[in-house]
Amino acid sequence: MGDCAQVLLVGPRGLAxxxxxxxxxxxxxxxxxxxxxxxxxxxxxxxxxxxxxALSTAQTLYIxxxxxxxxxxxxxxxRLIAQGGAIPHLSRPRIxxxxxxxxxxxxxxxxxxxxxxxxxxxTAGNLVIGLQxxxxxxxxxxxxxxxxxxxxxxxxxxxxxxxxxxxxxxxxQGDSVALDALGGVVDEVVLQTxxxxxxxxxxxxxxxxxxxxTIPFRIGLxxxxxxxxxxxxxxxxxxxxxxxxxxxxKAESAIPPTGAPAP
Amino acid sequence: MxxxxxxxxxLLSAFSLQVGEAWASGDFTxxxxxxxxxxxxxxxxxxPFLSPGNDSRVNLTLLLLDAGQAQLGPPPTTDPPTPPIxxxxxSFSLEAFSALIGPxxxxxxxxxxxxxxxxxxxxxxxxxxxxxSAAFTAALGQSAAVPDAERAIxxxxxxxxxxxxxxxxASGAYVQPPGVRSPLGRQFASYLAGTAEFYGGDFDDARKxxxxxxxxxxxxxxxxxxxxxxxxxxxxxxxxxxxxxxxxSADKVDKAAVNEADAAFQAYxxxxxxxxxAASAHGLLRRVAWxxxxxxxxxxxxxxxxxxxxxxxxxxxxxxxxxxxxxxLLTQTPLGxxxxxxxxxxxxxxxxxxxxxxxxxxxSSVSVIKFEDLQAQRxxxxxxxxxxxxxxxxxxxxxxxxxxxxxxxxxxxxxAGPMNDLAFSxxxxxxxxxEAQKNFAGARLLWQQMIPLARPAFQRPLLDxxxxxxxxxxxxxxxxxxxxxxxRDPQVREILLRxxxxxxxxxxxxxxxxxxxxxxxxxxxxxxxxxxxxGRYAAFASDAALVAxxxxxxxxxxxxxxAEPDPAMFNxxxxxxxxxxxxxxxxxxxxxxxxxxxxxxxxxGEFARSQGMDANALNASARADELGGAPTQFTGQPFAxxxxxxxxxxxxxxxxxxxxxxxxxxxxxYAPSGNNECDGKDAPKSERARWFHTLKGDYAxxxxxxxxxxxx
Numbered sequence: 001m002g003d004c005a006q007v008l009l010v011g012p013r014g015l016a017x018x019x020x021x022x023x024x025x026x027x028x029x030x031x032x033x034x035x036x037x038x039x040x041x042x043x044x045x046x047x048x049x050x051x052x053x054a055l056s057t058a059q060t061l062y063i064x065x066x067x068x069x070x071x072x073x074x075x076x077x078x079r080l081i082a083q084g085g086a087i088p089h090l091s092r093p094r095i096x097x098x099x100x101x102x103x104x105x106x107x108x109x110x111x112x113x114x115x116x117x118x119x120x121x122x123t124a125g126n127l128v129i130g131l132q133x134x135x136x137x138x139x140x141x142x143x144x145x146x147x148x149x150x151x152x153x154x155x156x157x158x159x160x161x162x163x164x165x166x167x168x169x170x171x172x173q174g175d176s177v178a179l180d181a182l183g184g185v186v187d188e189v190v191l192q193t194x195x196x197x198x199x200x201x202x203x204x205x206x207x208x209x210x211x212x213x214t215i216p217f218r219i220g221l222x223x224x225x226x227x228x229x230x231x232x233x234x235x236x237x238x239x240x241x242x243x244x245x246x247x248x249x250k251a252e253s254a255i256p257p258t259g260a261p262a263p
Numbered sequence: 264m265x266x267x268x269x270x271x272x273x274l275l276s277a278f279s280l281q282v283g284e285a286w287a288s289g290d291f292t293x294x295x296x297x298x299x300x301x302x303x304x305x306x307x308x309x310x311p312f313l314s315p316g317n318d319s320r321v322n323l324t325l326l327l328l329d330a331g332q333a334q335l336g337p338p339p340t341t342d343p344p345t346p347p348i349x350x351x352x353x354s355f356s357l358e359a360f361s362a363l364i365g366p367x368x369x370x371x372x373x374x375x376x377x378x379x380x381x382x383x384x385x386x387x388x389x390x391x392x393x394x395x396s397a398a399f400t401a402a403l404g405q406s407a408a409v410p411d412a413e414r415a416i417x418x419x420x421x422x423x424x425x426x427x428x429x430x431x432x433a434s435g436a437y438v439q440p441p442g443v444r445s446p447l448g449r450q451f452a453s454y455l456a457g458t459a460e461f462y463g464g465d466f467d468d469a470r471k472x473x474x475x476x477x478x479x480x481x482x483x484x485x486x487x488x489x490x491x492x493x494x495x496x497x498x499x500x501x502x503x504x505x506x507x508x509x510x511x512s513a514d515k516v517d518k519a520a521v522n523e524a525d526a527a528f529q530a531y532x533x534x535x536x537x538x539x540x541a542a543s544a545h546g547l548l549r550r551v552a553w554x555x556x557x558x559x560x561x562x563x564x565x566x567x568x569x570x571x572x573x574x575x576x577x578x579x580x581x582x583x584x585x586x587x588x589x590x591x592l593l594t595q596t597p598l599g600x601x602x603x604x605x606x607x608x609x610x611x612x613x614x615x616x617x618x619x620x621x622x623x624x625x626x627s628s629v630s631v632i633k634f635e636d637l638q639a640q641r642x643x644x645x646x647x648x649x650x651x652x653x654x655x656x657x658x659x660x661x662x663x664x665x666x667x668x669x670x671x672x673x674x675x676x677x678x679a680g681p682m683n684d685l686a687f688s689x690x691x692x693x694x695x696x697x698e699a700q701k702n703f704a705g706a707r708l709l710w711q712q713m714i715p716l717a718r719p720a721f722q723r724p725l726l727d728x729x730x731x732x733x734x735x736x737x738x739x740x741x742x743x744x745x746x747x748x749x750x751r752d753p754q755v756r757e758i759l760l761r762x763x764x765x766x767x768x769x770x771x772x773x774x775x776x777x778x779x780x781x782x783x784x785x786x787x788x789x790x791x792x793x794x795x796x797x798g799r800y801a802a803f804a805s806d807a808a809l810v811a812x813x814x815x816x817x818x819x820x821x822x823x824x825x826a827e828p829d830p831a832m833f834n835x836x837x838x839x840x841x842x843x844x845x846x847x848x849x850x851x852x853x854x855x856x857x858x859x860x861x862x863x864x865x866x867x868g869e870f871a872r873s874q875g876m877d878a879n880a881l882n883a884s885a886r887a888d889e890l891g892g893a894p895t896q897f898t899g900q901p902f903a904x905x906x907x908x909x910x911x912x913x914x915x916x917x918x919x920x921x922x923x924x925x926x927x928x929x930x931x932x933y934a935p936s937g938n939n940e941c942d943g944k945d946a947p948k949s950e951r952a953r954w955f956h957t958l959k960g961d962y963a964x965x966x967x968x969x970x971x972x973x974x975x
Contacts, residue, residue: 045508047590048594050510051506051507051508051510055508063508066382066384066385069358069361070339070358070362076339079382079383080382080383081382081383081384081583081586082381082382082383082384082385082386083384084509085505085508085509085510085511086386086505086509086511087429087509088505088506088507088508088509089431089507090507090508102358109379110382112379112380113379113380113381113382113385114382116379116380116381117382117385120387120427120429121429123427123429123430124429124430124431125431
């Protein structure tokens with residue numbers, strides 16, 4: 001670790017502990033510019049996105065399987081609508097099965113459907129390491145989300161990990177108690193730096209607060225979006241790398257889908 | 264299935280927290296645009312009339328509502344409770360809208376089978392195994408010609424089948440259990456073998472065995488095996504068509520098997536039009552058309568299914584069918600594909616009118632339909648000339664930016680009665696075209712004619728937005744707040760108060776005894792905030808003496824709109840430590856006397872810093888094309904901390920302690936991210952370096968020089 005890695009570590013109050021070299025320029029970012037799939041090894045594969053060459057060297061894939069949407073029944077509970085394709089036969093990459101949730105009140109049957117899907121993936125020979133839940137939890141309601149996740153976790157087999165996507169402002173605005181509660185439940189959080197398919201222009205302002213994270217986290221990037229790694233990210237003890245949200249090449253998406261799918 | 268969004272970039276900045284979120288904290292959730300003419304799709308920007316910006320599934324549902332093929336129901340109970348979308352002018356998400364759409368099938372989930380292992384829409388032939396086993400046993404039980412012992416053997420063998428349809432390789436021919444010799448027992452055994460082979464992926468053997476069973480005179484065997492012949496062919500057609508990631512490759516579909524499946528299901532439906540598998544066969548015929556790459560046939564199947572909701576016709580509810588048609592047809596077919604059905608073509612055409620006004624090259628994209636191509640569709644709309652005229656008008660307006668051209672397709676008669684969704688869409692577009700021509704009086708007359716005829720759900724609240732935008736752009740803001748104004752939507756009124764209203768109107772609304780308490784509190788807050796931030800110091804004391812009613816109830820966390828601004832900030836007590844400032848009321852008095860004094864500006868900066876005024880939505884206006892985007896009547900530039908610090912830094916006459924503190928604070932505007940987090944014009948890093956060295960050099964002895972070790 002050189003000097004650069006010490007430049008912008010962020011303390012518990014969000015104040016930066018900065019470079020020892022007074023007034024000198026900060027170190028250049030570890031990586032800057034447009035996100036290209038071939039530079040990364042972990043990807044989201046969402047519905048409607050065609051597989052592309054970068055997948056052949058992928059180490060980790062997050063593959064959409066469905067969404068839980070309310071109301072699925074008279075009680076207003078969410079039901080599961082499947083979205084993945086056929087169950088594949090992938091020998092190499094580690095796989096997370098991804099579920100988008102619009103509600104945290106799931107009909108009881110949903111849990112069984114997800115676990116059965118997990119079993120079928122594994123039976124087909126895929127290396128499924130866990131589930132990822134994609135839910136836009138409002139910062140103020142992280143505590144409730146943590147409770148939901150603890151309950152979900154208790155239903156999963158011991159060898160199934162739990163990942164969640166996170167909003168960038170959790171780290172800056174989130175109640176640190178609630179964030180810590182999440183840390184006790186999930187194995188990782190993948191923080192999105194984009195909305196839809198576009199990088200959030202102000203993402204860098206939020207990056208500074210990542211020092212508050214006490215959960216293993218990855219940074220989610222949009223293919224074709226902008227990314228400049230903030231100084232110190234690589235040295236953050238909780239940082240576990242990137243996940244790139246793949247999109248179809250422009251020429252193929254001349255017919256715009258209803259919207260760009262995004263976790 | 265498509266989940267989310269292309270959010271216009273302009274909406275994304277966390278530092279322009281837009282009107283809807285003004286009082287809420289800035290989560291990165293979708294922010295609706297308060298406007299009516301939308302050509303950009305986003306997750307939460309649906310309006311209750313046919314619009315290119317709508318989710319295609321919302322537009323389709325609106326057309327199905329008009330056709331009586333879907334119904335608008337009461338909102339479901341949700342936990343946590345959410346405000347009803349149909350009572351507000353705010354745009355909405357697909358999920359919230361779909362929740363209102365029925366009829367829904369009783370019970371949940373609305374699946375064709377009772378398998379606990381498969382989600383709705385999860386495609387696996389194995390999902391019918393449990394139901395199939397029960398049906399087999401029941402049919403056998405009614406077949407007295409099969410001896411008891413054979414029945415037991417067959418039942419045991421059927422129950423023992425535990426297929427896993429996801430095995431990488433297919434099974435071989437099924438070895439039938441020994442001991443079944445009766446003629447009917449042999450027929451059941453053939454069916455059993457077909458079943459095992461079907462689930463095992465051995466489709467050739469399954470076909471032979473089901474064909475044998477279909478020749479039986481036993482009614483259940485005969486009917487079920489006939490239906491299963493279709494499923495065998497269908498599964499064979501797709502067996503090699505999914506790649507290693509589970510994605511369909513159209514060129515790997517077995518076309519002969521697709522045709523065979525088509526013929527088998529048609530034959531089944533011919534023989535059993537109301538058969539127990541008729542609804543399933545209709546649904547699987549859609550899959551046949553999809554696998555076969557025949558969008559026209561698929562479109563016809565959807566049109567038929569929307570029109571036939573009976574239990575032997577369809578086993579999915581209308582909402583699921585809308586999701587399916589979008590996923591499998593509307594988003595998959597190139598522009599120009601003949602979809603035959605006017606409703607589906609119209610939905611597809613509206614998608615092809617999307618473009619981003621902020622990015623003009625999107626308008627010339629191949630995904631945008633040309634007017635001539637639209638006109639060429641006229642024959643397909645022979646049965647729906649009204650819908651076709653609407654599309655022509657929409658193209659003129661949204662794509663051609665030609666309101667005159669649009670009006671030529673929209674008629675001129677005043678509305679005369681209740682409006683269905685197409686009629687409402689036509690009138691909305693007519694009003695928007697008049698607005699675009701700046702014929703404000705004409706548009707206003709139309710909105711006012713529509714108001715008494717509007718449906719309470721969706722239509723009536725939306726007209727508040729239309730009329731309010733008209734009034735604010737026509738310089739008639741006061742009319743919205745006059746006695747007897749029909750604009751009642753609380754969010755619409757609040758947006759106008761926050762963005763447009765001048766001091767007199769704000770003070771009037773604080774005093775308005777007939778206005779809702781919240782509106783009066785918001786008016787007072789905005790008035791005091793802007794008095795301070797826009798330099799209206801002399802009026803602050805008397806404005807602060809205005810009284811708004813009652814303390815607000817604790818906000819409902821599930822409804823960001825219920826969060827109110829907190830007037831406690833106007834009781835700011837100042838600082839007794841660090842850079843010392845007196846309380847706000849004394850500060851404002853001092854500002855009246857000396858608005859540019861360095862001490863007063865620094866203390867105003869302390870107030871702004873401590874009370875969250877940096878990047879506050881009240882420092883900016885709504886976007887020009889949205890509600891609240893008319894020029895504000897509250898004059899004066901909003902206070903910006905960094906600008907104030909720069910003034911003091913540049914003023915050689917400012918006291919040393921003040922300059923040192925201004926340097927310290929200006930440098931801190933860039934902590935910790937290197938981005939300016941105060942309001943005011945950005946300073947390059949070289950200038951920040953200069954500030955740092957000036958502080959460390961010229962003011963080396965000051966506490967602020969000591970306190971600061973770095974710059975950003």
